[in-house]
Amino acid sequence: MQIGLVGLHNSGKTLLLNTLAGIEKTEYHKSEEAKLEVIKVPDERLNNLTYIFNPKKQVNATIEIFDIPGLRVSDDGKVRITTSFLNNVKNNDALFYVIRHFENASVPHPMNRINSLADIEFLETEFLFSDLSFLENRIEKLKKDILKRKEDRLTKELEVIEKCYEHTNNELPLRTLDLNEKDISLLSGFQLLTLKPLAIAINFDENSMQDASSIIGEIKEKLGQQNLEIIPFSAEIEYELSKLEPEDQQMFMEEYGIKESALDKILRTAFKVLGLQSFFTVGEDETRAWTIKKNYTAQQAAGVIHTDFYNKFIRAEVVHYDDFMKYKSFSKCKEAGVWRLEGKEYIVADGDILNIRHS
Template sequence: MEAGIVGLPNVGKSTLFNALTAAGIASENYPFCTIEPNVGAVPVPDSRLATIQKYIQTQKVIPAVLQLVDIAGIVRGASEGEGLGNKFLSHIRNVDAIVHVVRCFEDDDITHVDGSVDPIRDIETIDTELMLADLESVTNSLDKARRTARSGDKDAKRRVELLEVCKTVLDDGNPVRSLNPEDPTLRKEINGLQLLTSKRVLYVANIEEDDLEGTGQHVQRVRERATQEGGEVVPVCARLEAELAELDAEDQQEMLESVGLAEPALAVLARAAYKLLGLESYFTAGEKEIRAWTIPIGATAPQAAGVIHTDFERGFIRAEVYAVDELVQYESEKAIREAGKLRVEGKDYVMQDGDVCHFLFNV
């Protein structure tokens, strides 16, 4: 699962990406286009890993990982080919969610493409370009779907219905995600159209170092906008985070304390993006490693096992499950088992965030 970082030029987008990916996990080229954005694997901080390690000695600890794509800055007119144009838009089409970096700091040395700092105008610029691109895509797809539907093709008829709903929303000047259908089947069908504005958005307010809590007027305006959309805002000082990312653990902690932060804001951002994508973690723990595995919220036990290896899902028999809090209470897996707290779950079990599991399988 991937989230794409977008924003206007000079908003701090690449600084943020570089800070996020400075954890020693190298970025790589994105394979599907000529002008290639950077892709980075970002560890998702999770204090439960350290808790498990306290009671189960292991050789290494592996956190969950979020994949981020640094997409070139969009400009007004991108939907008509300005800047990277269609190449930029195709990059967005291939990610699962959008992290939208919005400039909320004043700096005369960093020129804004529109001459002044106005985060709502910036958001609307990008939203407009994405909606115009979607409208063109929907219009073209409708013509083709209608021709196919005339033959009585049921799938084509359903596609026409969906596209017409999306076109109405876009014609009214709203992104497709504003539909927000409660029916999961309908939501999946709409997402299947791969429209740019159907993707969920997390706003990152790039702030000044003297406003690390994001109380300034610019950030408040972004929060109001996000609330209207049912979204979230994470305030981040990209410049400060870039400096923190270059320090070792001891110096980093000292710097965090000096500015009044409990942890890097990037940790909050990584967790928020993980949540935005509808993901959660479960754990496996043993002598070789303690590891967080990424699964979609609502995954069953066999599906979770399949993330480790397809054979685990194919030959799934049962899962032995306990909670991290139970490990804290009983202090060992053996004690959990002896207390009768080790749950045995079958194929219909829906995984819970933070489950610690052993899978039994046979192929």
């Protein structure tokens, strides 16, 4: 699964991705081709398990991040949504808007403004138009098909599509519409843009960062989406921070009053928005964080490790990370009653430590 970075040109998307990937700073993205990087997801829990077990290696979970070329000014002097841009956006499982909120004359905003709310509304409006156009055409086609052959499947689909059309016609993104699992499954193949899970990262500079909290509060109120994840960050500061040695990083963070790297929070949020979680395996050879979808069963999680583990699954030895860190050993976890055996239907929790028994 992958998450797409979406934004206007000169928003800081590419610098953000390069910093996450540990790539040296380069010129702003001038290519029309999107760029994909596989990024390690930081996890303090995995670091702690590695310290305890002292294995030969540690393997972090990863996430695929897609940098979609930023929207530019066209020949008529306006920023326009292109077909190639929309296609790049559609190919992602979730979206992360990267929004600019800093002044820099050397890298001008394509619309010659610094207004983070307006930039968000521009993207949301364009994506709503795209969805609305698709839904309108789909309704027309379904009505014609129903006249030719009266199938319950087509009638049910029409009901869902009309509900979505009404919602988007009221200028509301589909992610805010109450849809059940069957509805979502039906819509999944259509790649509707406003149905995709969304988070937002707003790129501040050193001067504007002090206003981040109030700006984000205003944006959530205006959008009417209080649960929307909006993360303040500074691409330039995070890049400079990433080039320092660990001890110098701590001094740098203290100087700027930074409690935690925003990059870590951005990656965790991307993981969350994609509906992913981690379970751990530990031992002398390696400690590893495995990526699974939420609500995966123990048998499905076993299959992520190896297909044979799925087919030959017997039981899973389970202890949650929090319980393990309390007792620091499996034997003491057993004595405390927090180590247990679970069957194939057990729903794996984020942070479970698993050992798969198989035939």
